[in-house]
Amino acid sequence: xxxxxxxxxxxxxxxxxxxxxxxxxxxxxxxxxxxxxxxxxxxxxxxxxxxxxxxxxxxxxxxxxxxxxxxxxxxxxxxxxxxxxxxxxxxxxxxxxxxxxxxxxxxxxxxxxxxxxxxxxxxxxxxxxxxxxxxxxxxxxxxxxxxxxxxxxxxxxxxxxxxxxxxxxxxxxxxxxxxxxxxxxxxxxxxxxxxxxxxxxxxxxxxxxxxxxxxxxxxxxxxxxxxxxxxxxxxxxxxxxxxxxxxxxxxxxxxxxxxxxxxxxxxxxxxxxxxxxxxxxxxxxxxxxxxxxxxxxxxxxxxxxxxxxxxxxxxxxxxxxxxxxxxxxxxxxxxxxxxxxxxxxxxxxxxxxxxxxxxxxxxxxxxxxxxxxxxxxxxxxxxxxxxxxxxxxxxxxxxxx
Numbered sequence: 001x002x003x004x005x006x007x008x009x010x011x012x013x014x015x016x017x018x019x020x021x022x023x024x025x026x027x028x029x030x031x032x033x034x035x036x037x038x039x040x041x042x043x044x045x046x047x048x049x050x051x052x053x054x055x056x057x058x059x060x061x062x063x064x065x066x067x068x069x070x071x072x073x074x075x076x077x078x079x080x081x082x083x084x085x086x087x088x089x090x091x092x093x094x095x096x097x098x099x100x101x102x103x104x105x106x107x108x109x110x111x112x113x114x115x116x117x118x119x120x121x122x123x124x125x126x127x128x129x130x131x132x133x134x135x136x137x138x139x140x141x142x143x144x145x146x147x148x149x150x151x152x153x154x155x156x157x158x159x160x161x162x163x164x165x166x167x168x169x170x171x172x173x174x175x176x177x178x179x180x181x182x183x184x185x186x187x188x189x190x191x192x193x194x195x196x197x198x199x200x201x202x203x204x205x206x207x208x209x210x211x212x213x214x215x216x217x218x219x220x221x222x223x224x225x226x227x228x229x230x231x232x233x234x235x236x237x238x239x240x241x242x243x244x245x246x247x248x249x250x251x252x253x254x255x256x257x258x259x260x261x262x263x264x265x266x267x268x269x270x271x272x273x274x275x276x277x278x279x280x281x282x283x284x285x286x287x288x289x290x291x292x293x294x295x296x297x298x299x300x301x302x303x304x305x306x307x308x309x310x311x312x313x314x315x316x317x318x319x320x321x322x323x324x325x326x327x328x329x330x331x332x333x334x335x336x337x338x339x340x341x342x343x344x345x346x347x348x349x350x351x352x353x354x355x356x357x358x359x360x361x362x363x364x365x366x367x368x369x370x371x372x373x374x375x376x377x378x379x380x381x382x383x384x385x386x387x388x389x390x391x392x393x394x395x396x397x398x399x400x401x
Contacts, residue, residue, distance in 0.1 A: 004034075019355060024051025029379040029387075031362065040387035043362040047224045047336065048190070050251035050297055052376035056252050059291045063239040065288035072284065074277060087294055092260035093218045093242045096175035098271070099282035103223030103249035104138025104257035109276055110245045111142055111186065112262065114217045117270040118183030122215065127161075128182045130216075132168040134194030137186060137221050146186055148194070169200045174207060182216040184245075189235040192224040195370045196331050196338025204241045217244040217267065223259070223283055227251035228297040228377050230334035231307040238333075251377075254293035258286040299375060306334045306377050309384060313337055316388035320373060324390075324399050335377060348398070355394035361387055 001007075005020045023039070025032045029052045031039045037100040046052065051058060063082060072078050085097040085105040089151040100106045111129065118126040128363040131137070133148040144152050145159040149188030152157060168191055178185070185207060191197040211218045220243035225235040229251060236246065243269055259281075280286070296302065314330055317339055321327045341348060356363040356371075364372040375387075 019268050019357060029376045029383045030252070036106055036159040037360065037399045039155065039360050039362045040383055040390060040396065041379075042356075042387050042391070043284040043361045043364045044372045044374045044376055045255060046250070046364060047229055047374035048250045048253075049255050050227055050229070051293060052253050052378060053255075055254065055293075055296070055378075058256070058289050059285065061292035062196050062256070062285065069284050070089070071280070073122075073279065074282060078282065078284045078287070080284045080291055081282040084287045084291045084294065087291065087298075088248075088260065088262060091298060092246065092262055093236075093263040094246065095263075095270035096263055098261040098263075098268075099274075099287065100278050101257050101280050101283075101286075102138070102257040102259045103221075103247060104140045104143050104259075105278060106222055106223065106247035106249050106261045107137045107143045107146075107186070107219075107283070108140050109261045109271075110221075110247050110263075111146060111184070112276055113261070114184035114219060114243065116275060117217065117267055119387045120298070126181050126183045126215075128175055128179070129163045130174070130182055130185045131163065131165055132187055132191070133165050133196065134168060134191055135165075135186070135188055136191075136193035137175070137188075138223075153271075156192050164269075167205045168194070168197055169204050171203050174203075175210065178210050178214050178216065180214050181185050182211075182214055184217040185211055186219040186221060188221045189239055190230065190333055190336060192336065193366055194338065194371075195340070195366050196204050196372060198331060198333060199239070201239060204239050206398075208241045210263075211244075219243060219245040219247070220249050220342050223243055223247055223249045224374075225336060226304055227294065228303055228334075229336050231303055231310065232248075232334075233298055233303065251297070251370040252293065253286055253290045254296075256286050257281070258290045302377055309377075309379065309381070310334050310337065312381060312384050313388070316384070317391075320388070320392045320395055324395050326399060335373070335375055337364050337373045338366050339373075341369050341371070345398070352394060355397045356391055357388045359397070361390040361394060366399075 029041045131146045135148040137143040137147045146164045160398045226248040246262045327339045347368045352371045366372040
């Protein structure tokens, strides 16, 4: 059977419109398609492939666990899940971990826990969830409602109630919205899908203080920013603000599907036996691979390397912009970066993505106006230079029409 783009249209639900390129092999930050064309990967599977493709530590962990035990229901626990949970709690504020399959499921668990916590401690009136415009928290109906992009949440009937949105970094609006009936505030410590928007540090600190004042839980969605992406193991550690609940996924498994919700013992106690669950959550295969990814990333060499590589990206993108004048700014942190198009090229982010692919570079967009880069955290300096050279060719192609 010929597995090509036409077969996608024949057999797949049309909610995606993928490229005609079908990758078949990856090694590090290089990928090859069916025709043998090589790409430098600046996309990382949307901030997932934190160690690139086929990293030896992950391949070894998968093979080793694959010869032991693949799956158990949560009627039983397993060794990889317990080891990974211990490492996550040792490295963060958290004391308890809940495993899921994805970021959306981790966020769903966080929101359900916050509502249950508020109901148990304060009563049914304390149910408001505050989130932020342009935020993104997943595609389940609860998480897509909490996410601040109506394009993703409209058109599916009545939404879960008592969810309020305000603008990110708008402290005045937030102060007017939060009250004693607020049970939780959910935010990304750096908005990803919304355009690579960094928080004002004073804003984040004020959100934390107001949550404390009104007995509301602060949930940090670190699905995209976590596991070294910003140069800290988790972004909250670089902001100096500690959440009550943190969600992590994407890079946690280095490409193997896994998500987790982290919280304190006191808050976790409100998810009693039977209140929530996941068939695959804590799967031994997933946890074994995630443990290897976590061990590899959570080192001084990798985390400090992210900050050094960020500067290489910024310098390279600024040099391209000096020649072609297409960006108004480069924003973000670590290896979660966005090149924002200026007025002349406004709304044309996808043109740059398509041109990049034509010149052998995998990139991303964040909305219609930002070209996004989320490469491997261990991408080599040589691969960064080569990828930026290919991106410059793509920029020249767009500019010259």
